Amino acid sequence: MAWGRKKAGERREPKFGSGESLADMRLTPQDRVNVADDKPKKKPAAKAGGGARSKRKPRKGMIASVRQAVGRVVYWSAVAGIWAVLAVVGVMVWVGAHLPPIQSLEIPKRPPTITIVADDGSTMAVRGEQAGTNVALKELPPYLPKAFIAIEDRRFYQHFGVDPLGIARAAVANVLHRGVSQGGSTLTQQLAKNLFLTQDRTLTRKLQEVELALWLERKHSKAEILELYLNRVYFGSGAYGVEAAAQKYFGKSAKDVTLVEAAMLAGLVKSPSRLAPNRNPEGAEKRAQIVLAAMADAGFVTDKQAQAAIANPVYTVKPTGAGTINYVADWITEVLDDLVGQIDQSIIVETSIDPRLQSVAEAAIIDELAAKSVKYKVTQGALVAMTPDGTVRAMIGGRNYADSQFNRAVTAKRQPGSAFKPFVYLTAVEAGLTPDTIRQDAPLDLKGWKPENYTHEYFGSVTLTQALAMSLNTVAVRLGLEVGPKNVVRTAHRLGIASKLDANPSIALGTSEVTLTELVGAYSTFANGGLLVSPHVVKRIRTLQGNKVLYVRSDEPASRVVDPRAVAMMNTMMQETLRSGTAHKADLPGWVAAGKTGTSQDFRDAWFLGYTSTLVTGVWLGNDDNSPTKKATGGGLPVEVWTRFMREALKGETPQPLPGDWSGGPIVSSTPSALGGSLSGAPTGGGTIAQAGPRGETQVINAPPPPGSGRMPPPTRANVRPEADAGLDGWLMDRLFGR
Numbered sequence: 173m174a175w176g177r178k179k180a181g182e183r184r185e186p187k188f189g190s191g192e193s194l195a196d197m198r199l200t201p202q203d204r205v206n207v208a209d210d211k212p213k214k215k216p217a218a219k220a221g222g223g224a225r226s227k228r229k230p231r232k233g234m235i236a237s238v239r240q241a242v243g244r245v246v247y248w249s250a251v252a253g254i255w256a257v258l259a260v261v262g263v264m265v266w267v268g269a270h271l272p273p274i275q276s277l278e279i280p281k282r283p284p285t286i287t288i289v290a291d292d293g294s295t296m297a298v299r300g301e302q303a304g305t306n307v308a309l310k311e312l313p314p315y316l317p318k319a320f321i322a323i324e325d326r327r328f329y330q331h332f333g334v335d336p337l338g339i340a341r342a343a344v345a346n347v348l349h350r351g352v353s354q355g356g357s358t359l360t361q362q363l364a365k366n367l368f369l370t371q372d373r374t375l376t377r378k379l380q381e382v383e384l385a386l387w388l389e390r391k392h393s394k395a396e397i398l399e400l401y402l403n404r405v406y407f408g409s410g411a412y413g414v415e416a417a418a419q420k421y422f423g424k425s426a427k428d429v430t431l432v433e434a435a436m437l438a439g440l441v442k443s444p445s446r447l448a449p450n451r452n453p454e455g456a457e458k459r460a461q462i463v464l465a466a467m468a469d470a471g472f473v474t475d476k477q478a479q480a481a482i483a484n485p486v487y488t489v490k491p492t493g494a495g496t497i498n499y500v501a502d503w504i505t506e507v508l509d510d511l512v513g514q515i516d517q518s519i520i521v522e523t524s525i526d527p528r529l530q531s532v533a534e535a536a537i538i539d540e541l542a543a544k545s546v547k548y549k550v551t552q553g554a555l556v557a558m559t560p561d562g563t564v565r566a567m568i569g570g571r572n573y574a575d576s577q578f579n580r581a582v583t584a585k586r587q588p589g590s591a592f593k594p595f596v597y598l599t600a601v602e603a604g605l606t607p608d609t610i611r612q613d614a615p616l617d618l619k620g621w622k623p624e625n626y627t628h629e630y631f632g633s634v635t636l637t638q639a640l641a642m643s644l645n646t647v648a649v650r651l652g653l654e655v656g657p658k659n660v661v662r663t664a665h666r667l668g669i670a671s672k673l674d675a676n677p678s679i680a681l682g683t684s685e686v687t688l689t690e691l692v693g694a695y696s697t698f699a700n701g702g703l704l705v706s707p708h709v710v711k712r713i714r715t716l717q718g719n720k721v722l723y724v725r726s727d728e729p730a731s732r733v734v735d736p737r738a739v740a741m742m743n744t745m746m747q748e749t750l751r752s753g754t755a756h757k758a759d760l761p762g763w764v765a766a767g768k769t770g771t772s773q774d775f776r777d778a779w780f781l782g783y784t785s786t787l788v789t790g791v792w793l794g795n796d797d798n799s800p801t802k803k804a805t806g807g808g809l810p811v812e813v814w815t816r817f818m819r820e821a822l823k824g825e826t827p828q829p830l831p832g833d834w835s836g837g838p839i840v841s842s843t844p845s846a847l848g849g850s851l852s853g854a855p856t857g858g859g860t861i862a863q864a865g866p867r868g869e870t871q872v873i874n875a876p877p878p879p880g881s882g883r884m885p886p887p888t889r890a891n892v893r894p895e896a897d898a899g900l901d902g903w904l905m906d907r908l909f910g911r
Contacts, residue, residue, distance in 0.1 A: 284300055284515050284516060284517050284518045284519070285298055285299070285300045285518045285519075285716070286298065286299040286300045286504075286505060286508070286515065286518075286519055286521060287518070287519070287520045287521065287716065288500075288501050288504055288521045288523060289520060289521065289522055289523065290523060290525045290526070290527045290530075291522075291523065291524055291525055291526050291527075291565075291711075292526075292527060293522075294527060296497045296500070296501065296523070296525065296527070297497055297498055297500075297501035299501055299502075299504075299505050300410065300515070300518075305415055306403050306413075306415075307402070307403060307413075307414060307415050307425075307426050307427065308399065309395055309398060309399040309402070311427055312402070312414070312426060312427060313427070313429065313434065315431050315434050315467070315472065315473060316402075316414065316426065316429060316434040316437070316438075317398055317402060318467060318470075318472040318473075319434045319435050319437070319438035319463055319467055319472075320359065320398075320401070320402065320438045320441070321359070321398075321470070321472075322438070322463065322466040322467040322469075322470045322472055323438050323439065323441075323462070323463045323466045323467075324359055324362070324438070324441060325358045325359040326466075326470055327358075328358065328359050328360075328394070328398070329394055331358060332386070332389055333358060333360045333361070333382075333385035333386045333388060333389035334358060334360075334361065334382055334385055334386065335358050357381070358385065359397065359398065359401050360385040360388050360389055360397055360401075361381050361382065361385040362401065362405065362441075363385075363388060363397060363400055363401045363404065363405075364381050364384035364385045364387075364388055365381050366401075366404050366405060366406065367384075367400075367404060402414045403415070405441055406441075406444060407420070407421075407437065407440050407441070407444050408440060408444025408445050408447075408448050409444070409448060414426040414437060417437055417440065418433070418437065421436075421437075421448065421449050421450055421489060422449075422487065422488060422489065423488070424488075430486055430487060431464075431473070431477070431481050432460055432464075432481050432485045432486055432487045433487045435460035435461075435463040435464050435467070435481070436449055436456050436457075436459070436460045436463075436487065438463045439456065439459030439460050439462065439463045440456070440459075442459070447459050449487070449489045450489050453489060457485060460485065461482050464478040464481050464482055465478060465482075495534070495573060496530070496533075496534045496537075496567075496568045496569065496570070496573055497525070497530055498573040498577070499567060499568065499569030499570065499573060499577075499579045499581065499582075500523070500525055500530075500564075500567050500569075500709065502569075502577065502579060503567070503569075503579060503582050503709065504521055504523065504709060504710060507710065508521070508710075508713075511710060511713060511722075511723045512713055512722045512723050517715055517716070517717070518715070518716035518717070519713055519714065519715055519716060519722065520713070520714050520715075520716055521710055521712075521713050522710070522711045522712040522713070522714070523709050523710060523711060524563045524564055524565060524708070524709050524710075524711055525564065525565065525566065525567070525709065526565045526566060529557060529565050529566040529817075529820075529821050530565075530566045530567075530568075532566070532817055532820040532821060533555045533557060533566040533567075533568050533817050534568055536555065536813045536816045536817040537553045537554075537555055537568050537571065537791075537813060538571060538572075540553070540809060540812060540813050540816070541553055541571055541793075544809060547802070548801050548802050548803070548804040548808070548809060549795075549799075549800075549801050549802040549804070550778070550793050550794065550795065550801050550802075550804050550809065551571070551795050551796070552570055552571055552576075552580060552793070552794060552795060552796055553568070553570070553571060553580075553791070553792065553793045553794075553813065554568055554569055554570065554579075554580040554581040554584070554688050554791070554792045555567070555568040555581070555688075555789065555790070555791050555792075555813065555817065556568075556581050556688050556689050556692045556707075556789070556790050557692075557787060557788070557789040557790075557817065557821065558692060558693070558696060558705075558707055558787075558788055558789075559696075559786065559787060559788070560696050560699040560700035560705070560783070560785070560786070560787075560788060561696070561700060561703075561705055561730065562693055562696055562705030562706050562707045562708055563708060563709075564689075564707055564708065564709040565787070565821075566817075566821075567581050567582075567689075567709070568581065569581045569582065576796070578796070580688070580792065580796075581687070581688045581689055581792075582687060582688075582689050583687070584687060584688070584792075585671060585685035585686060585687055586685055586686070586687075586688075586772065586776075586777045586792065586794065587682055587683055587684070587685055587772035587773065587776070587777055588682040588685075588686055588691060588770045588772070588777070588779055589681065589682045589770035589771045589772040589773075589777060589779060589806065590643045590645075590648070590681065590682060590754075590768065590769060590770045590771065590806070591682060591691065591768050591769065591770025591779040591780075591781055591806065592664070592679070592680075592681070592682030592684075592686075592770065593640060593643065593648050593680065593681075593682065593768060593770075594640070594695070594698070594742060594746065594768055595660055595663045595664040595667065595669075595694075596648055596651050596652050596655070596660050596679075596680045597636060597640055597648075597651065597742065597745060598663055598667075598734065598738060598742055599651075599655045599659050599660050599662075599663045600636070600651045600654065600655050601636075601738050601741045601742065602663070602734075602735070602738050603655055603659075605636060605651075606636070606741060606834075607635060607636050607637040607741050607744050607745045607834070608635050608636070608637070609635065609636050610633050610634065610635055611633075611634065611635075611636065611639060611647045611650055611651065612632060612633060612634075612646075612647075612650070613625070613630050613631045613632060613633075613634050613639065613644045613646050613647050614630050614632065614646060615630065615646070616646050616649060616650065618649075618653075618677060621677070623645050623646055623649045623681070624645065624646070625644055625645050625646060626643075626645070630646065631644070634647065636651075636745060637744065637745045637748050638748070640745045640746065640748070640749065640753075640768070641745070641748040641749045641751075641752060641753030641754070642753055642754065643753070643754050643768075643769065645681060648680040648681060649677060649680050649681065651680065652677060652679060652680030653677060653680075657675040657676055657677060657679045657680075658675040660675070660679050660680065661673045661674075661675045661679060664694065666704075666733050666734075667694040667697045667704070667733060667734070668690060668693045668694045668696075668697070668704060668705065668706065669686055669690050669691070669694050670690050671684065671685060671686045671687065671690065672684070673686075682770060682772070683773075688779075688790050688792045689707050690707070691779075691781060691790055692707065692781060692788055692789070692790035693705055693706065693707040695767075695781045695783055695788055695790065696783070696788045697733060697734055697739070698734075698739055698742050698743055698746070698766065698783065698830075699783040699784070699785060699788050699830065699831070700730075700831065701736055701739055701831035701832060702732050702733060702734035702735060702736055702738070702739045702831075703730040703731065703732055703733070704730055704731050704732075704733045705730060708725060710723070710725065711724075711725055712724050712725070736831070736832055737832065737834060739831060739832045740831070740832025740834035741832075741834050742766075743766050743830045743831070743832050744832075744834055746766035746767055746768055747764065747765070747766045747830070749766065749767055749768055749769070750765050750766065750767060750782065753769075754769040754805075754806065754807040755767055755768070755769050755780060755782065755806075755807055755811050756807075757807065757808075757811045757812065757815070758780075758782060758811050758814060758815050759815055760784070760815070760818055760819065760822065762827045763784050763822060763827045764784065764785070764827070764828075764829050764830050765782055765783065765784050765818075765830075766782065766783060766830060767780060767781050767782025767783060767814075768780075768781055768782075769805070769806030769807045769810070769811065770806045771804075771805045771806045774800040775800050775801045775802070775803050775804055775805065776794055776795070776798055776799070776800050776801065777792065777793075777794045778792070778793045778794060778801065778804045778805055778806045778808065778809060778810050779791065779792050779793075779806045779810055780806050780807070780810035780811045780813075780814050782811075782814055782818070783830075784818070784822065784827075784828075784830070785828040785829060785830050785831065786822070786825060786828065787818065787821055787822065789814055789817060789818060789821075791810040791811075791813045791814045791817075792810070793809050793810055793813070
């Protein structure tokens with residue numbers, strides 16, 4: 173029972189049979205529940221005969237992948253494009269913010285020019301940035317604008333201000349040539365740069381140029397842009413616009429240029445300084461040939477026309493400004509700031525220059541140097557001619573302006589030698605001496621310094637007139653010590669010498685440097701009767717537009733600086749220089765003239781300053797490097813140049829006497845002399861006068877002999893060599909200052 177119960181309570185598990193018996197219990201695909209995470213079952217390998225079906229399924233997957241990749245590219249390209257557009261807009265906004273104010277983006281004024289005209293109204297020179305008058309496009313020969321289009325911007329009428337094709341072409345050419353061989357700028361871009369921008373080669377400036385080119389194309393027509401370009405482009409030598417360039421290089425209007433000349437102008441834009449036809453005719457002609465070939469290639473001219481122009485170029489190049497009038501023009505531009513201040517508009521400067529006298533002066537200097545420069549080893553010269561009131565009528569600053577622009581008449585300071593002696597003699601005359609006062613021409617020893625005459629000859633007792641005419645150095649030194657070197661310096665400054673002068677004993681021999689212009693101005697005081705003058709050349713300045721007068725020279729009366737009787741005495745003494753002294757070669761028939769020669773140390777400078785009652789002229793000859801000449805003296809070449817000029821300058825004028833009338837006797841002054849004590853004039857009876865010298869020593873002064881006293885007559889030209897001043901100053905400076 174127990175066993176039975178046990179048996180009965182025992183769990184009995186079902187038993188299954190073999191696998192075959194369970195085959196009917198397997199789940200079918202229909203019995204399974206689809207779950208999202210379930211992975212699809214791997215498909216069995218393709219069986220034979222089912223290849224076509226198995227290949228179609230992978231192709232669809234690849235297409236989907238490609239489509240997906242293309243979608244990604246399109247998407248990110250769109251994103252990049254949007255950012256690129258935003259970047260370009262940002263850059264354009266930034267560039268636009270740094271452009272000039274919009275109100276200034278109009279066609280600006282032309283650069284100011286300075287037109288310098290002569291006394292007769294003729295134009296002598298143009299200074300500043302020279303701009304010709306505007307020329308309408310229709311007034312120009314058709315081939316002129318086409319030449320610029322052919323060489324600078326072939327697609328000018330097709331682009332919108334910027335030419336992408338041109339930029340690409342230039343980039344390729346530059347890469348192939350490994351450098352900048354072509355430019356991609358259009359004519360509109362060049363105009364924008366010329367009108368509004370600087371020439372800086374920066375990315376910012378280039379972007380500004382592009383933006384302004386687009387603005388110009390929107391605001392102006394192609395014809396207007398081309399006309400503006402032709403009238404504003406720079407051609408070198410300060411010339412802006414085709415009219416100024418044609419006048420500058422060919423001496424004609426742009427309306428009259430030939431085909432070759434038009435090609436030259438178009439070729440100039442690439443490099444104005446290097447291809448200027450008046451400086452580099454070969455380079456200009458080669459560039460013109462390139463332009464002509466480009467015109468033929470563009471169909472602007474026929475091949476036959478281009479070949480004919482290349483084979484037989486017909487053009488006339490105006491010579492560069494070598495004329496000496498340019499020295500005057502430079503001097504004028506230097507003083508304009510003092511007269512009218514900063515120039516912000518074109519002006520016309522009316523001057524006192526006489527074109528005829530300027531031409532005569534130029535010929536006198538150039539011809540004499542051409543004939544005798546080798547013989548005397550002289551390479552340069554200068555001449556200044558002015559009326560007795562200081563009005564400059566002619567000025568030569570050098571032999572050739574093209575070779576050297578240094579103005580030797582205004583800027584160069586040289587030792588005047590004995591040409592300075594009139595200031596010593598004037599100081600003595602104002603102290604009471606007269607032309608008849610006697611001084612000793614004898615050896616002189618001043619603490620080891622022994623000034624000598626050029627001929628080493630001494631003539632004993634001579635009058636001041638004779639001493640000045642023969643330029644006796646010992647007498648000049650004695651007079652300088654007598655009146656005091658400081659007083660001599662004061663006299664020179666009073667007459668208009670502005671240069672610094674050293675008040676030492678050698679001042680009597682002209683060892684301090686001065687300019688030719690100030691020396692001529694000082695001599696004018698003798699020609700006008702004792703009035704101070706200031707050399708001047710500008711009469712009036714007015715604007716080009718509107719004729720507004722900016723400056724007019726005042727006619728205020730000049731102040732008197734020398735007593736008329738002292739002037740008369742000086743004129744009496746200096747007349748003798750031309751009659752029998754060192755300037756006896758000077759010859760002006762019918763005219764009373766006076767003057768003084770001068771030769772500096774070792775013949776480095778040769779001077780002559782002479783004057784009549786209507787014209788004062790000074791001549792200097794020497795070398796820029798201060799090298800000695802071959803014994804060129806003031807009584808030689810300078811006198812010859814002066815005589816040649818003065819004869820022509822005074823033609824047609826009525827001779828007049830020099831001012832002053834001295835009939836003998838000293839000047840009686842009502843005020844004490846500036847010398848610290850007056851020197852008396854000639855006593856009525858001959859003899860000597862004892863007087864304290866400038867350093868306290870006792871000096872013996874020879875009084876002039878009374879009429880009929882039987883004193884030995886003065887030396888004459890028969891026993892005196894003229895030009896006794898040459899060469900002594902160098903020896904003097906060596907002794908005094910160790911030079």
